[in-house]
Amino acid sequence: MNPLDWWLLLAVLLFCIGAFGVLARRNTILVIMSLELMLNAVNIALVAVAQFRAGSAGAGVLFSLFVITVAAAEVTVGLGIVIANYRAKRTVQADRFDEMKG
Amino acid sequence: MPGGDFHPFFFVVIAAWILICGLGVVLFRKIVYSAVSMVFCFLGVAMAYALLNAELVAIIQILVYVGAISVVILFAIMLTEVQGDQFTLFFNRQTVFAAPVAVATCVILAVMLVSSEMTGVGEASLNLSVRELSELLFNRYVFPFELVSLVLLGAMIGAIVLARGEGEKR
Numbered sequence: 001m002n003p004l005d006w007w008l009l010l011a012v013l014l015f016c017i018g019a020f021g022v023l024a025r026r027n028t029i030l031v032i033m034s035l036e037l038m039l040n041a042v043n044i045a046l047v048a049v050a051q052f053r054a055g056s057a058g059a060g061v062l063f064s065l066f067v068i069t070v071a072a073a074e075v076t077v078g079l080g081i082v083i084a085n086y087r088a089k090r091t092v093q094a095d096r097f098d099e100m101k102g
Numbered sequence: 103m104p105g106g107d108f109h110p111f112f113f114v115v116i117a118a119w120i121l122i123c124g125l126g127v128v129l130f131r132k133i134v135y136s137a138v139s140m141v142f143c144f145l146g147v148a149m150a151y152a153l154l155n156a157e158l159v160a161i162i163q164i165l166v167y168v169g170a171i172s173v174v175i176l177f178a179i180m181l182t183e184v185q186g187d188q189f190t191l192f193f194n195r196q197t198v199f200a201a202p203v204a205v206a207t208c209v210i211l212a213v214m215l216v217s218s219e220m221t222g223v224g225e226a227s228l229n230l231s232v233r234e235l236s237e238l239l240f241n242r243y244v245f246p247f248e249l250v251s252l253v254l255l256g257a258m259i260g261a262i263v264l265a266r267g268e269g270e271k272r
Contacts, residue, residue: 001216003108007154008215010117014124016208021128023200029178030133033140036171037124040147043159051154053220058230058238064159065239068166069250073257075171079178080264086182 007048015041026094028085032078039071112153120146133179141172158232 001009014037021034043064050060086092123146126139144167151160230238239247 003113004220005215006108006113006117007150009212010120010150012208012211012215013121016204016211017121017124017128019207020200020204023203024197025128026196027133029175029182030128030136033127033136033175036140036167037127037143040144040167043163044147044150047151047154047156047159051156058235061156061159061230061235062239062243064156065162066246066250068159068162070253072166072171073253075174076261077257077264079174080261082178083181084264092182 004048004052007052008045011041011045011048013041014038014044028082028092028094028097029079031094032075032082035078036071036075039067043067109153116146116149116153119143120150133183134176137172137176137179140175141168144168144172158235 018034018037018041021037022031025031025034046060046064046067050058050064082092085097089096120143123139123143127136127143130136130139144163148160148163148168151157151163
């Protein structure tokens, strides 16, 4: 395995930790935090590939900056939704948001 | 060597840091502990960028994630945390399904990674300076740059509208 493979393996592990958090936890704030872990894992993979491969011409680095920006926007909107839900239901647990259950 | 000299010692230390803090985020029962663990995980990711010779991304990671996003999440926790909520049990029936799915995804991706043969790895990649990166950003990638500014504006307005609530007229 060359160094790039090790970096990508780190990204895979972090991504799966985040995926576990998204699937297993019920606190919606914690789901958003796990989502951030997954985005960070993708960023590590982008930057690693960009730094190890010739001819990427800064695209990986710039794309990771765009991912960071969109993640910031996603966190603000997500937490806005969480707080609005908390006002309505006095809880942040995902399994209590069951108004649309058939 | 492209991507910085590969220091196995530093890589192992930073990888262990990131993974332990990441596990802390999903495994801690108290959400404030998870948030603090997340801050340290983001710091570890910034160190990983620095080890990869991507200084600009490392600095922006610290500014945006460690500085801004962590504070926003801590504020949300302070605004919403319910003391003594009985639903904070960690091992629930979702864990039974989530753990195998996460482990299977991990194994599949790792096997794909090891068995694939990427070409062009290890050739001399041009390590761009901040000046060259900004020239790229404002020439070739100026359209996504403007698009991202629109996304941020929309997110800002949306977050204010959502968090202010409909009933309150001020």
